[in-house]
Amino acid sequence: MDSSRYSLAAVRQADALAQAIKAQKPGLTLLHGIDEAILGLSISQGTEVLVAQVEAVLASARFPLKEAVLDGLWEEKLVTGKPARVIREEAEAGLTLHMV
Numbered sequence: 001m002d003s004s005r006y007s008l009a010a011v012r013q014a015d016a017l018a019q020a021i022k023a024q025k026p027g028l029t030l031l032h033g034i035d036e037a038i039l040g041l042s043i044s045q046g047t048e049v050l051v052a053q054v055e056a057v058l059a060s061a062r063f064p065l066k067e068a069v070l071d072g073l074w075e076e077k078l079v080t081g082k083p084a085r086v087i088r089e090e091a092e093a094g095l096t097l098h099m100v
């Protein structure tokens with residue numbers, strides 16, 4: 001998720017899906033992938049800015065889920081690497097994903 005209107009729309013869709021799978025816990029994984037190139041730059045400049053950016057992205061994804069009273073029905077996962085590859089790997093591992 002990148003805080004764009006498209007990714008927020010995806011969170012809303014994920015919310016609808018989570019409503020359908022309330023019996024499963026967690027029913028949804030908010031996945032945020034950090035490109036390893038950005039991670040290397042952030043580490044060299046200090047991680048505080050990167051941590052704040054990731055938290056802001058996840059907070060925008062949590063908001064519609066909390067509004068829908070879905071607390072406890074999702075987990076959050078942060079991965080690093082090439083985003084397309086790590087997202088695919090997580091999906092292949094069988095997670096119910098919503099990329100953030």
